Amino acid sequence: MPRALLLLPTATYRAAGFLAAARQLGVEVVVASEEPPALTSTMGDRAVVVPLDDPDRAAQVIEGLDARTPLDAVIAVDDQGVVVAARAGEQLGFPHNPPAAVVRTRDKAALRDALAAAEVPQPRYAVITDPEALPDVGWPRVVKPTGRSGSQGVIRADDPAAAVAAARRAAEIAGGGPLIVEEYVPGAEVAVEGLLRSDHLDVLAVFDKPDTPEGPYFEETLYVTPSRLPDEVLARVERVTADAAQALGLTEGPIHAELRVHKGRVWVLEVAARSIGGLCARTLRLGAGISLEEVILRHALALPLRDLTRESQASGVMMLPIARSGTLVEVRGQDEARAVPGVVGLEITIPRGRPIRALPEGDRYLGFLFARAATPAAVEHALRGAHRLLDVDIV
Numbered sequence: 478m479p480r481a482l483l484l485l486p487t488a489t490y491r492a493a494g495f496l497a498a499a500r501q502l503g504v505e506v507v508v509a510s511e512e513p514p515a516l517t518s519t520m521g522d523r524a525v526v527v528p529l530d531d532p533d534r535a536a537q538v539i540e541g542l543d544a545r546t547p548l549d550a551v552i553a554v555d556d557q558g559v560v561v562a563a564r565a566g567e568q569l570g571f572p573h574n575p576p577a578a579v580v581r582t583r584d585k586a587a588l589r590d591a592l593a594a595a596e597v598p599q600p601r602y603a604v605i606t607d608p609e610a611l612p613d614v615g616w617p618r619v620v621k622p623t624g625r626s627g628s629q630g631v632i633r634a635d636d637p638a639a640a641v642a643a644a645r646r647a648a649e650i651a652g653g654g655p656l657i658v659e660e661y662v663p664g665a666e667v668a669v670e671g672l673l674r675s676d677h678l679d680v681l682a683v684f685d686k687p688d689t690p691e692g693p694y695f696e697e698t699l700y701v702t703p704s705r706l707p708d709e710v711l712a713r714v715e716r717v718t719a720d721a722a723q724a725l726g727l728t729e730g731p732i733h734a735e736l737r738v739h740k741g742r743v744w745v746l747e748v749a750a751r752s753i754g755g756l757c758a759r760t761l762r763l764g765a766g767i768s769l770e771e772v773i774l775r776h777a778l779a780l781p782l783r784d785l786t787r788e789s790q791a792s793g794v795m796m797l798p799i800a801r802s803g804t805l806v807e808v809r810g811q812d813e814a815r816a817v818p819g820v821v822g823l824e825i826t827i828p829r830g831r832p833i834r835a836l837p838e839g840d841r842y843l844g845f846l847f848a849r850a851a852t853p854a855a856v857e858h859a860l861r862g863a864h865r866l867l868d869v870d871i872v
């Protein structure tokens with residue numbers, strides 16, 4: 478039985494998806510997390526504690542484990558583990574990204590520099606350490622911390638006073654460190670889900686984001702696939718994504734890229750060396766109906782992976798908007814939302830009675846609503862209709 482180590486950050490949404498895929502495939506899992514799970518003492522070499530913020534030490538721990546009970550793959554399920562997986566993969570001889578390439582994807586300034594060096598189309602940008610600084614990148618602009626994700630601390634500013642206020646707030650959210658200031662790219666945003674195998678990119682899905690945010694904050698909401706953009710624009714999106722992955726030096730495993738399309742031109746916002754976040758992977762069924770997590774496991778374990786074509790029907794997810802910060806009392810209307818034709822799932826991921834924060838400070842999702850239908854328009858319609866039936870009570 479193949480044995481895979483999964484790097485599961487404490488706050489991940491992906492544990493269930495990867496564990497189910499491993500079960501499906503008959504793969505033995507070693508769970509690696511930052512804190513000892515309650516059962517560690519009884520799980521022997523099936524659970525291990527690794528410091529994800531210290532890749533050298535984490536790779537050593539994984540090497541030690543491999544020496545006692547050999548591993549066949551090390552897989553990061555989220556951003557936080559990608560550097561450790563690359564280091565461990567390098568040491569143990571598994572298919573892996575160069576660690577330096579993965580490090581670039583975790584730092585928005587390094588990512589922009591790598592794309593700039595390869596002339597991949599992207600917004601003008603500058604890195605600042607003084608929130609008062611007003612670099613020449615045009616207006617409107619977007620200010621963001623260099624090391625955050627999930628739109629945390631990402632703020633649009635239309636004039637100098639707003640830019641300085643945005644920079645102060647972003648710096649506070651990130652607890653210091655450099656900020657990146659970028660020209661604001663208007664237009665429609667898409668997300669590309671891909672798999673790199675020996676340098677070659679297979680695009681698994683392109684999602685439209687029908688409610689592309691225009692700021693000042695950038696909450697993610699709707700993702701619908703397949704994209705409704707014209708074929709020639711999609712071809713450009715795919716080519717630019719492949720160019721961006723190459724510019725970063727990524728070679729193996731999943732990537733998740735975000736781009737904006739305006740007047741037929743394409744700009745790269747971001748490329749991550751991981752698959753789509755939250756519970757959004759549930760929207761995808763590939764080949765003979767397998768999950769994205771199974772595709773990732775198969776690739777990492779060098780198991781057969783033939784057909785990567787997405788199913789023919791359309792699919793989508795709504796990341797439920799968080800209108801304001803407070804305490805979540807309850808989400809009413811869930812049964813009604815689930816009964817909407819096309820809706821195939823609803824999961825509220827913040828427990829009742831827990832604090833909940835809106836962007837730009839927020840860092841958790843309220844929940845996920847899923848739909849499948851014949852066309853992307855029908856998926857979008859189902860998601861919007863079901864969302865209108867939900868009554869989110871935050872005090």
Ligand SMILES: Nc1ncnc2c1ncn2[C@@H]1O[C@H](COP(=O)(O)OP(=O)(O)O)[C@@H](O)[C@H]1O
Nearest residue numbers: 600619625626627628629659660661662695747
């Ligand atoms: N230069 C930009 N122009 C327009 N929108 C942007 C720009 N940068 C970021 N955004 C918006 O903010 C969102 C989050 O920014 P991103 O750079 O992807 O950071 P994160 O790591 O937080 O996802 C993007 O998906 C996009 O909607």
Ligand SMILES: [Mg+2]
Nearest residue numbers: 627628735747
């Ligand atoms: Mg992003």
